[in-house]
Amino acid sequence: MRNADKTNYYWPVVDGQLWLPDGQPATEAPQGSHACFRMDLPETDNDYRHWICLSEKPLPLAPEHWLNLRDLMGSSTPDVWYWAGRALQIEHWWRRHRFCSACGSTLPEPAPERLTHGEMVRVCSSCQIHYYPVQTPCIIVLVTRGDYCLLALHQRSRTGTYTTLAGFVEAGERIEQTVVREVDEEVGVKIKNLRYADSQSWPFPSQLMLGFYAEYEAGSIEPQLEEITEAHWYHYRQLPKIPPRGTIARQLIDGFISEREAASHKSGERE
Ligand SMILES: [Zn+2]
Known part of the structure; x- marks a missing residue:
């Protein structure tokens, strides 16, 4: 109303x-x-x-x-x-x-009042299946190694931007498994000490990005060429073109830069 x-x-x-x-x-x-x-x-x-x-x-x-x-x-x-x-x-x-994907019936349109005051759902009048707006979980991760972080140029990039690794959560997976698997698949690197950072709704069309930091453990970078053109370790003060502000990828990178700057400041104070 x-x-x-x-x-x-x-x-x-x-x-x-x-x-x-x-x-x-x-x-x-x-x-x-x-x-x-x-x-x-x-x-x-x-x-x-x-x-x-x-x-x-x-x-x-x-x-x-x-x-x-x-x-x-x-x-x-x-x-x-x-x-x-x-x-x-x-x-x-x-x-x-x-249409209902189970029985093929046309889904009736709920009255706007019902959507407003009740649940946002379309219900099949033949088999009663409920269809809600669904978000698809994805992980996004910045892998770090001391003062360096791993950034990749993706095959689909049209702007030459180097960014974090990301991927969809597979059926049955825990989020942590997804992070480990995606990093291994995309660049062949083993990681440890996963740390959750933040999340971001990514409506292209309906992903929920779960952002992590992870530390390098073992392996050398071997990009999966179907997805990644190249990937390298970059010093936090010498980064290539990175994603724009407003993206969780940029937020992870900026957080890493701040952490390294603070660590560098502290070690400078001790000397
Ligand atoms: Zn149905």
């Missing part, structure tokens, strides 16, 4: 594109939306309401304000990034769940 005491923000999303005039959500509901429902959690008592507006057809909105989430990376506030990411993941779920 729209509430006059609250500030209402509207996030129109059509086919993976978000309408965001001047980098801020609209404060008026767009005309012609197919479904418009609240996406902030109903039980929280906030000063705002965030609404996602979905449509099968183009909406009559100024065309220059449609953008991809990648356009926002590094330039938006954490708040805008969060809501934009949430809106795009919800739209992705909505668009990809038109």
Whole structure:
């Protein structure tokens, strides 16, 4: 229910594109939306309401304000990034769940009021299977060796950026197993002393990145060439082109630099 005491923000999303005039959500509901429902959690008592507006057809909105989430990376506030990411993941779920994957029935559309006040779920009316928006867990890890860290140029990189290693959690795996396996697979290096750092929702389209540090234990770098063009140890003061701010990869690298700077400062004090 729209509430006059609250500030209402509207996030129109059509086919993976978000309408965001001047980098801020609209404060008026767009005309012609197919479904418009609240996406902030109903039980929280906030000063705002965030609404996602979905449509099968183009909406009559100024065309220059449609953008991809990648356009926002590094330039938006954490708040805008969060809501934009949430809106795009919800739209992705909505668009990809038109039919039941068990029995093939068309999934009925829940009433927007139900989505707003109840669970965000589409239910098959034939076999009762529930379809929720799902996040896919992935690990991302910075392997360190004293003042050096391991950065890789990925085959898919179009910007020549050297970054951390990452990969999807396989069925049945614990997160820690995934980290060890991915590092071994991608660069042939054994690691130890895993340390969880932070997480980041990565809505491309729906990953949850779990960020770790790990220390080098053994082995020499042998990149898996299907995925990685090259990988090297880099001194924290002589890094190649690294990912932009706003990414968890950059956060891990920046955290490592700070740690090494602090350690260097301490050893300087002792001398
Ligand atoms: Zn079904």
